[in-house]
Structures are given as C-alpha cells and as structure tokens.
Amino acid sequence: xxxxPSPATxxxxxxxxxxxxxxxxxxxxxxxxxxxxxxxxxxxxxQLDTISVLARSHELVPYARLGAVGxxxxxxxYWTQTHAFEYWSHAACILPIEEWPHFAFRRRAYRTxxxxxxxxxxxxxxxxxxxxxxxxxxxxTELGGAKNKGEWWDWSESxxxxxxxxxxxxxxxxxxxxxxxxxxxxxxxVPDPLLHDDLDDTECxxxxxxxxxxxxxVGTRADIADYHRLxxxxxxxxxxxxxxxxxxxxxxxxxxxxxxxxxxxxPRGRHRTTLLSPFDSLIWERARTERIFGFTHxxxxxxxxxxxxxxxxxxxxxxxxxxxGRVDPAREGSTLVARQVSLDSPKxxxxxxxALLEAASWVGCDSVRVxxxxxxxxxxxxxxxxx
Numbered sequence: 453x454x455x456x457p458s459p460a461t462x463x464x465x466x467x468x469x470x471x472x473x474x475x476x477x478x479x480x481x482x483x484x485x486x487x488x489x490x491x492x493x494x495x496x497x498x499q500l501d502t503i504s505v506l507a508r509s510h511e512l513v514p515y516a517r518l519g520a521v522g523x524x525x526x527x528x529x530y531w532t533q534t535h536a537f538e539y540w541s542h543a544a545c546i547l548p549i550e551e552w553p554h555f556a557f558r559r560r561a562y563r564t565x566x567x568x569x570x571x572x573x574x575x576x577x578x579x580x581x582x583x584x585x586x587x588x589x590x591x592x593t594e595l596g597g598a599k600n601k602g603e604w605w606d607w608s609e610s611x612x613x614x615x616x617x618x619x620x621x622x623x624x625x626x627x628x629x630x631x632x633x634x635x636x637x638x639x640x641x642v643p644d645p646l647l648h649d650d651l652d653d654t655e656c657x658x659x660x661x662x663x664x665x666x667x668x669x670v671g672t673r674a675d676i677a678d679y680h681r682l683x684x685x686x687x688x689x690x691x692x693x694x695x696x697x698x699x700x701x702x703x704x705x706x707x708x709x710x711x712x713x714x715x716x717x718x719p720r721g722r723h724r725t726t727l728l729s730p731f732d733s734l735i736w737e738r739a740r741t742e743r744i745f746g747f748t749h750x751x752x753x754x755x756x757x758x759x760x761x762x763x764x765x766x767x768x769x770x771x772x773x774x775x776x777g778r779v780d781p782a783r784e785g786s787t788l789v790a791r792q793v794s795l796d797s798p799k800x801x802x803x804x805x806x807a808l809l810e811a812a813s814w815v816g817c818d819s820v821r822v823x824x825x826x827x828x829x830x831x832x833x834x835x836x837x838x839x
Contacts, residue, residue, distance in 0.1 A: 461699040461715055468670050468701045468708075469744050470719040473773050475669030475711065476734045477517040480721030488514045488521060488529035493548045496663045497541040497680065498530075499731040502631070503753060505765045506781055506788075506815050510546055512729035516770075520814040531627035534643055538625035538633065539618075541680045542736065551663075552642050556649035557656040559621035572612050580613040581622065581637070589626055589636035621649070657682065658690040665696040667733065670710040675740050679733070704743060725771040727779065727807045735768060735775075747775035763792040771803035779804065781811070787819045788812040793834065794826040801830055805837035 463471070473479040476495070483490045491514045492498055501509045511526050530536045536546050539555055547555070580595060587594075596610035607615070614635050617623035624641040625633045638647060651659075664679035665671065671679075676696075677687040696709040728735055730751045735741045742748055749768055752760040763780020770776075777795035781788060790808060795801065808820045820838045825831045 461697065461710070463670065463699055463701045463708075463710075465702045465704075465744075468704075470773065471669040471710065471714050472734070472744055473669075473723070474719040474721075475667060475714055478724045478726075478734065478770060479719050479773065482518050482724075484518060487518065488526050489535060491517055492530065492536060492546060493550070494667065495733055496551065496667050497545045497547055497733065499542055499733070499736065500538065500544045500546060500628075501729075501731050503765055506727075506767075506783070506811055509729040509731040512727075512767075513732055515814060516726045516728055516732060517724065520810065523814075527627075534626075534641060537641065538628075542678070542733070543681075543731075549642065549646060552646045553648060553651050554656045554659045554663075556621075556651050557653040559619070559649060560653070562619040572616065573609060576609040577613045577616060580610055580617060584614075584623065584635060584637050588640070589634045591629060591632040591634055593632065595635070654690060657686050658694050661687055661690050662694040662696060665694065665709055666711045666713070668711075669714045670699060670701065670708055671740070672704065672706040672708050674706070675737060676709060678737055723771065723773050725769075725803050725806050725810075727767040727781075727811055728770055729767065730765070734770075741775075745775045749775075749778070762794050766792070766794070769795075769800065769804055769807055771800070771807070776800035776803060779808065781808075783815065783817060784821075786817050787821050788815065788817040790820060790822045792824045792826075793822060795830060795834075798830060798833070801833045802837055805834060809838065 470479060477491060498510050498513050503509070506512065507515070507523060510530070511523055514521060514526055530546050534549055536549055537552065538544060539547055540558065541547055583595060584590060592611045592614060595614055597608045614623055618625060618635065622638055623635050624638045626636050626641045627634045660680045660682065661676060664676045668675060668679065673684060673687055677684055691709060695712065697712050697715070699708050699710045701708050730749065735749060738749065747768065752762060752766060753764050762778050766778040766780045768775050768778045776797070777793070777800045779790050780792040782791050783789065788808065788811060793804065795804060812818070812820050822831060822834055822838070825834065
C-alpha cells in the first residue's frame with residue numbers, strides 16, 4: 453500500500469457528515485437549472501435496479517435531490533441526445549456520456565476474458581453486430597429473443613452475443629424500454645470526440661478515483677474504491693495523483709481522503725427531507741452509512757418474509773441531515789400505503805409525514821394509509837400529521 457502524506461486537515465464526525473450531504477446534493481439549494489442531467493453528471497453514476505415500488509431507483513435518485521420532477525422528465529433527461537449510457541460501475545448504472553473514455557480500462561479487461569459468461573457459437577457475435585448496423589437500435593427480443601426455453605439465466609445466442617458486445621464496448625445500451633435494454637452500435641451512440649479507448653488504465657483509474665471522491669465529499673479507501681467497484685490496489689496506485697487530499701475524521705479508524713474543494717467552505721443551507729432509495733449513493737454502502745449516520749440499513753427484498761424487520765423495500769427517511777427512520781411503501785390505486793413505518797423517535801413523525809405526502813403526490817396518489825408502526829403509540833400522531 454502506498455505510504456501516505458500526513459493529513460493536513462482533521463474533521464469532526466459532524467463536519468464530515470455535512471460535507472458528505474453537500475457533496476451528494478442534500479444540503480444547500482439544489483441546482484434546478486441543470487436538473488436531472490446535473491445530478492447525473494455530479495454523482496457520476498446512478499444505479500439501476502429491477503425493483504419498482506414507488507418508482508425505480510434511478511428515478512428516486514433525482515427525486516430525492518430535486519423534489520417532484522416529472523418521471524417522464526427523468527427518463528428523457530437520462531436517455532435523449534446521447535447524454536448517458538448504461539455500463540458496469542458500482543453495479544449496472546447510468547453514466548454520463550462524458551465518462552465513456554474513462555471506462556476503457558474495464559472494457560479492455562472484459563475483452564481479455566476468453567469465456568465471459570456463456571459459450572457463444574461461431575458467427576453469433578458478428579451476426580448481432582450486422583443486424584444492429586442494419587436495423588438498430590434494438591432490444592434483445594428484437595434481435596431474436598432474449599431467452600431459450602430454460603431457466604431465466606438460459607440466454608439465447610443473440611442475447612449472449614449482444615451482452616458480450618456491450619461489455620467489450622462495441623455496443624451501447626442507450627435506454628431502457630419497458631425495462632428492456634435497447635442496444636445500438638457505439639459508433640452511432642457515442643459522440644465522435646468521446647469514442648476512443650486512448651486512455652491507459654492509470655489515467656482511467658485516476659479520473660474515476662477523483663470523481664468518486666468529489667461525489668462522496670470525503671471517504672475511506674474502501675468507500676472511494678467501491679463507488680465504481682475498483683480494487684483496493686487500483687485505488688492505491690493512483691490516489692496520490694488524483695487530486696484528493698488525505699484527512700482524518702473523528703471516530704473513523706481508517707485513513708480518509710477528501711475533495712479539496714469540499715474543504716474550502718463550510719457546508720450550509722437547506723436540508724432535504726425525503727425518502728431514499730436503498731440504492732442511492734448516499735447510503736448504498738452499509739458500513740459507510742453506519743459510520744457516518746449511525747444508522748444500520750439492510751435491503752430486505754431478498755430476505756424471507758417472516759424474517760424481515762423493516763419490510764420488502766424499506767426506504768430510509770432523511771431529514772435535517774440525519775437518518776431518522778424508514779418506511780416500506782406500496783401503492784394501491786390512488787393510495788400510498790405505508791406498510792411498515794419504523795421511527796427512531798417521536799421527532800421523526802412530522803418529517804415522515806412530510807416525506808410521505810410529497811412522495812404520494814409525486815407518484816399520483818391522493819392519500820396515505822399507515823398499516824403498521826414499530827412504535828404503535830406514535831400511530832395516531834403520524835395519521836394526524838398526514839391529514
């Protein structure tokens with residue numbers, strides 16, 4: 453591991469928390485002029501996920517920062533005018549198109565894998581490229597079908613081929629249509645000035661480490677590397693030249709780095725009160741969330757129902773720069789249903805009511821119904837606050 457210079461800045465835990473909130477877009481006036489695209493450019497990566505309760509996670513991320521921006525506006529901002537592409541970052545993510553050159557290191561790594569994912573018959577790859585060139589953009593279904601007749605992972609030849617071309621960078625996912633990936637040739641989908649793999653691995657990694665540090669505000673080696681799923685040794689190789697500066701944070705037992713611009717001014721401004729997707733980059737890493745907010749959160753969608761504590765898709769409540777509880781929402785017609793509400797204290801009642809009412813309005817619901825609470829003595833107060 454690279455030897456570290458002595459940190460010049462010591463941050464209290466509260467200072468670090470506020471720096472993180474501002475860096476992630478939850479403290480201070482939101483940049484409404486740049487809108488959803490500005491959120492994407494600043495975060496550098498917005499995670500996708502199949503689960504849709506109130507909305508899909510990539511819709512919830514800008515909503516949490518900007519408020520009730522129209523859902524069609526969100527989709528249009530991501531996918532129109534070659535603004536973004538989908539690729540593997542923290543997970544399957546929407547990425548700003550400007551970052552295409554910086555993922556050359558990952559495309560090269562995938563190309564060196566001789567048997568990535570599935571076996572592929574000779575000629576199948578070339579056939580998909582030929583079809584996209586003649587007819588694209590196309591979904592896997594339009595390319596000949598996504599699946600064989602087996603289980604869900606039993607992909608068709610065309611699906612295997614187009615996914616391999618996606619990872620290699622010859623094909624780009626340019627949008628999701630009814631949650632299906634829409635594929636096109638990179639030569640059409642990526643603007644010419646960006647369509648290259650000219651940057652070596654070191655340049656790519658340096659940029660991604662810097663971008664992750666800027667988006668997080670302050671983080672440990674694991675925090676920053678995990679943002680784009682880099683290896684620890686990749687982080688070590690470039691952090692000294694990334695522009696991030698070493699800091700210490702009260703209560704953190706690991707070295708940390710910060711965006712120097714984040715240290716120039718004291719974070720101030722209005723805090724957002726909102727519900728967060730579990731896949732939001734503010735909280736997507738469990739250990740970091742516990743360290744910064746003292747809040748333990750686990751996605752229970754894949755936990756057997758009898759063992760769930762907070763619900764299938766529990767969304768943490770952010771208010772006043774703190775995580776104060778969570779709610780497992782659902783929709784029944786024009787009613788937003790709070791199936792399970794978990795609050796840390798009575799002080800969380802009003803913020804939870806505010807967040808639920810705003811979310812209900814955003815998704816077209818005109819009422820909120822509370823089913824269960826971890827503290828039944830607060831149920832009447834929450835119901836009152838919702839009326």
